[in-house]
Amino acid sequence: MNERVEREHTDGAADFGAVFESWREHMERALAARLPDAATVPERLHEAMRYSVLGGGKRIRPALLFATARTLGLQAAEVEAAACAIELIHVYSLVHDDLPAMDDDDLRRGRPTCHKAFDEPTAILVGDALQPLAFQLLARDPALPAAPAIRLRLIDILSEASGSLGMAGGQAIDLAAEGQRLTIEQVEDLHARKTGALIRASVLMAAECVPDLPRPQYEALARFAAAIGLAFQIQDDLLDVLGDTATLGKPAGADREHAKPTHPVIIGIEESQIRVRMLHDQALDALAVFGERAEPLRALANWLLSRRY
Amino acid sequence: MNERVEREHTDGAADFGAVFESWREHMERALAARLPDAATVPERLHEAMRYSVLGGGKRIRPALLFATARTLGLQAAEVEAAACAIELIHVYSLVHDDLPAMDDDDLRRGRPTCHKAFDEPTAILVGDALQPLAFQLLARDPALPAAPAIRLRLIDILSEASGSLGMAGGQAIDLAAEGQRLTIEQVEDLHARKTGALIRASVLMAAECVPDLPRPQYEALARFAAAIGLAFQIQDDLLDVLGDTATLGKPAGADREHAKPTHPVIIGIEESQIRVRMLHDQALDALAVFGERAEPLRALANWLLSRRY
Numbered sequence: 001m002n003e004r005v006e007r008e009h010t011d012g013a014a015d016f017g018a019v020f021e022s023w024r025e026h027m028e029r030a031l032a033a034r035l036p037d038a039a040t041v042p043e044r045l046h047e048a049m050r051y052s053v054l055g056g057g058k059r060i061r062p063a064l065l066f067a068t069a070r071t072l073g074l075q076a077a078e079v080e081a082a083a084c085a086i087e088l089i090h091v092y093s094l095v096h097d098d099l100p101a102m103d104d105d106d107l108r109r110g111r112p113t114c115h116k117a118f119d120e121p122t123a124i125l126v127g128d129a130l131q132p133l134a135f136q137l138l139a140r141d142p143a144l145p146a147a148p149a150i151r152l153r154l155i156d157i158l159s160e161a162s163g164s165l166g167m168a169g170g171q172a173i174d175l176a177a178e179g180q181r182l183t184i185e186q187v188e189d190l191h192a193r194k195t196g197a198l199i200r201a202s203v204l205m206a207a208e209c210v211p212d213l214p215r216p217q218y219e220a221l222a223r224f225a226a227a228i229g230l231a232f233q234i235q236d237d238l239l240d241v242l243g244d245t246a247t248l249g250k251p252a253g254a255d256r257e258h259a260k261p262t263h264p265v266i267i268g269i270e271e272s273q274i275r276v277r278m279l280h281d282q283a284l285d286a287l288a289v290f291g292e293r294a295e296p297l298r299a300l301a302n303w304l305l306s307r308r309y
Numbered sequence: 310m311n312e313r314v315e316r317e318h319t320d321g322a323a324d325f326g327a328v329f330e331s332w333r334e335h336m337e338r339a340l341a342a343r344l345p346d347a348a349t350v351p352e353r354l355h356e357a358m359r360y361s362v363l364g365g366g367k368r369i370r371p372a373l374l375f376a377t378a379r380t381l382g383l384q385a386a387e388v389e390a391a392a393c394a395i396e397l398i399h400v401y402s403l404v405h406d407d408l409p410a411m412d413d414d415d416l417r418r419g420r421p422t423c424h425k426a427f428d429e430p431t432a433i434l435v436g437d438a439l440q441p442l443a444f445q446l447l448a449r450d451p452a453l454p455a456a457p458a459i460r461l462r463l464i465d466i467l468s469e470a471s472g473s474l475g476m477a478g479g480q481a482i483d484l485a486a487e488g489q490r491l492t493i494e495q496v497e498d499l500h501a502r503k504t505g506a507l508i509r510a511s512v513l514m515a516a517e518c519v520p521d522l523p524r525p526q527y528e529a530l531a532r533f534a535a536a537i538g539l540a541f542q543i544q545d546d547l548l549d550v551l552g553d554t555a556t557l558g559k560p561a562g563a564d565r566e567h568a569k570p571t572h573p574v575i576i577g578i579e580e581s582q583i584r585v586r587m588l589h590d591q592a593l594d595a596l597a598v599f600g601e602r603a604e605p606l607r608a609l610a611n612w613l614l615s616r617r618y
Binding site for chain 1 (some may be wrong): 345349353408436444457461464469473474480481484
């Protein structure tokens with residue numbers, strides 16, 4: 001690896017760790033306050049919702065939303081409800097993806113998956129109930145100062161990103177692709193839907209909260225999000241190959257076991273690493289229009305792509 | 310049964326059949342136009358979504374919404390997007406309820422259930438993808454002339470009705486109740502959540518589309534919806550006991566087989582019929598404030614509670 005590039009890409013990543021950690025704590029509180037209490041009927045469902053959402057997770061999508069907000073001059077408190085909405089959608093997708101009929105995973109974030117800790121019907125209902133909660137936050141959460149028309153745009157973006165043309169559709173393509181030979185273009189289309197759509201939504205939902213944002217800035221953020229979303233997914237697939245179960249909090253090598261078509265499987269580890277670096281450069285290039293202001297997004301990108309878990 | 314009451318309750322039900330049928334056809338077209346085409350990637354998921362939503366279903370929730378709209382002087386076209394949203398939520402709940410881990414049903418509306426016609430992962434994803442589509446319609450469907458603040462109220466009502474305090478929570482309680490002895494009060498609480506919440510939302514979403522609706526009228530509609538929702542569920546449970554598989558389009562006696570606590574099981578068939586009639590009277594009483602204008606809602610109530618399937 002080129003030394004100059006290595007330095008450039010990891011500068012600030014260490015310092016940024018503390019900011020990222022403070023956002024995680026912010027999210028833990030924000031989510032805990034918005035989930036129904038475990039003492040509220042139906043108690044077991046609410047307990048399972050809290051188990052699935054709280055006490056773990058890197059909160060990468062909220063971090064992207066917070067970093068975009070900061071780049072655009074917004075406070076974290078102004079977008080925390082939107083960050084909660086996107087994280088609830090992400091968690092519901094994990095709970096359903098882990099189901100026996102889907103990826104059949106027993107471990108998630110180092111703990112038993114929802115259907116293991118509770119039961120399968122409860123896990124289905126946890127996912128089913130987290131979805132409307134996400135949209136309800138965008139519709140009425142008082143912490144979100146956005147005007148009604150902006151709230152509707154946030155709901156529109158999140159619903160599109162999570163539906164059959166976004167995340168849920170990506171999961172359908174992913175399941176159908178198991179054991180199939182896909183081209184790298186097909187794999188990247190799959191990623192753009194399955195994980196890319198929600199990452200893009202995280203960035204664009206923050207952008208929507210600035211009503212008079214110039215179009216070129218909005219488009220620059222969309223380009224940043226597309227590049228970082230794909231780079232993040234390839235990095236994830238690399239970690240699945242290179243990591244170990246204890247660090248990942250889920251079984252290493254699970255993708256190969258499921259015969260999932262991923263970059264490391266199709267183009268090899270080294271080429272995959274090169275692709276991540278190229279996308280990382282594209283992401284940073286897209287931020288040029290913001291100058292110094294985009295430092296939080298740059299630091300987050302560097303942090304995400306140098307992570308080991 | 311008292312003859313006078315019998316006449317009063319079924320008057321207009323026969324004539325209303327044609328109106329109801331025209332609403333069903335309206336809904337079939339409205340839903341078909343709003344679901345992604347089966348030729349759009351991912352094709353199989355979209356095919357399964359269309360299979361699950363189209364070509365069947367009594368469209369009772371949309372009919373309640375249309376009848377309320379007509380009572381309040383709105384055209385069906387003004388609320389068809391809201392009617393589609395509520396029907397998409399209803400259908401997603403049927404697809405998930407039918408899953409092997411839930412009620413494990415093979416037949417629905419006289420056809421194989423989604424996971425039988427397709428497969429289990431697809432059925433999970435069909436439900437997951439219908440939810441955001443419902444909220445997206447409320448956020449941006451151009452056929453809905455409502456102002457942004459009203460659209461947000463519709464999203465708020467629908468998300469509350471379908472979440473852990475509404476429909477999804479009701480299903481959790483229902484699953485936990487299998488084989489348990491519940492009091493009739495507990496059964497009615499369960500019904501208020503599992504089916505009542507969405508029926509109430511159908512009526513109230515139409516009411517929200519009239520921004521200056523006097524509070525007493527809104528509350529009268531809420532009372533009507535609560536009574537008709539519970540009566541409808543008891544009627545459903547009676548039909549499960551009294552009906553046959555061919556007429557119902559699903560196996561008769563399924564509730565008893567699942568040891569579900571229902572009115573007929575707990576208080577018997579005759580007492581259940583009396584309860585339906587009492588709730589029917591309460592529903593009609595609540596409509597008194599509207600005078601002649603509530604004829605569509607009265608006819609729908611009469612039609613619903615004299616149905617044989």
